[in-house]
Amino acid sequence: MGNILTVTLNPAIDVRYNVENMRLGEVNRTKYIEKNAGGKGINVSRVITQLGGNVLATGIVGGFTGKLFLSKLNLDNIKNDFLETNYETRTCIAVIDNNIKGVTEFLESAEGTPEDYQKFIEKYTSLLDNGVDIVCGSGSLLKGIGKDAYNILIAEANKRGIKFILDTSGESLVKGIEEKPFLIKPNQEELEDITGKKFNNVNELVDTAKEIINSGVENVMITLGGDGALLINKDVVYKATFPPVKIKNTVGSGDSTIAGIAYGLSVNKSLEDSFRLGIACGTTNAMMDKTGSIDQEVLEEILPKIKIEKL
Structure with a gap:
């Protein structure tokens, strides 16, 4: 079994409110909270841990919320080695009301510095040299890096x-593609955002994915919400x-898909x-109350x- 390293450069304390x-x-x-x-x-x-995989989580945390964050990781038995800084880790709130379609989210931003990032690079390369087979880099970036x-x-x-x-969006996805990662996972909206195109069918999505592959990315996975996903x-x-299922909470389904892959x-x-397996994990997550x-x-x-x- 190979070793997996996950990188979270903009972690958070995730708060879920169930209201009526x-x-x-x-x-x-x-x-419920x-x-x-x-x-x-x-x-x-978390999902790789639940699958029984060898995974280590790393990234950048800080402040009192950072300490709470690390304690929560430990309670979930997620092995971790994070760079700790003075900047406060953000809090993100998801409000779930069964009478409202979708999830209402409030997402804070958080600060970092180029100096913190350089310190993290030193930690990251040291972790790679200790024996890693797959890296999953996910999410947005701290302000300031x-x-x-x-x-x-x-x-x-x-x-x-x-x-x-690589699972990110916007400019950080455009930049990341330049370094030819093994796999990227935009959804259709994110792909439209970085290409400036509007896709009307699967063939148009596939053609654009092949353009990205020609630039050096090995695999492009495009998630399509209820219509499944493409891997090119x-x-x-x-x-x-995937089959019709009772959806409870779709937040984290894309991450669960990455975990399964x-x-x-x-x-x-x-x-x-x-x-x-990735699609099955994403579907299963959507059927759970707990995120990810x-x-x-x-x-x-x-x-x-x-x-x-x-196809």
């Missing part, structure tokens, strides 16, 4: 023959679909089977129902 009949401009009382260590890479780490922050991480992994899976490389185009690759599953989490029994029920076809 939320009213703007009025007092709303919660029916939950606080977890959050950030896209943390969701990836460059939009090309993922580029150095990808380059250092590539030097060592380590697969780098120079040899094949896969389309994945990374875990599958780490135990030498084929790319197709890793893709299937799966249930093994549900996963085992869902996995055979994931349909993968070659």
Whole structure:
């Protein structure tokens, strides 16, 4: 089994409020509240841990919320080695009301410095040299560090023959593509944002993905919400679909998908089977109340129902 390193450069304390009949401009009382260590890479780490994989979480944290964040990781039995700074780790709030379609989110921003990032690079390269097979870099970046922050991480992994899976958006995705990661995972909206195109069908998505592949990225995975996902490389185009399920909380489903793919690759599953596992993990997460989490029994029920076809 290979070793997986997750990188979360803008972690958070994720707070989930369950309410009934939320009213703007009025007092709303919660029916349930939950606080977890959050950030896209943390969701990836949690699901890989639940799958039984070898995963270490790293990134940058700070302040009192940073200490709470690390304590939550430890409670979840997620192995971690983070750079601690003086800047306060952010808090993000998700409000779930069964009477409202979708999840209402409030996302703070957080600060960092170029000096903190340089210290992190030293930690990161040391971790790579201790034996890593796959790196998952996920999420947004701290304010104050460059939009090309993922580029150095990808380059250092590539030097060592380590697969780098990049899940970010906007300018940091555009920059990251330049360093030719093993896999990127935009959704359709994110791909439209970085290309300036509006996609009307799967063929247009595939054509754009192949343009990115021609620039050096090995695999492009495009998530399509309820319509499943595409996985494209120079040899094949896969389309994945999942069965109708009762959706509870879609937050973290993309991260759970990345976790399933990374875990599958780490135990030498084929790319197709890793893709299937990833989609099953993302679907299972959507059926859970907790963000970035799966249930093994549900996963085992869902996995055979994931349909993968070659286009």
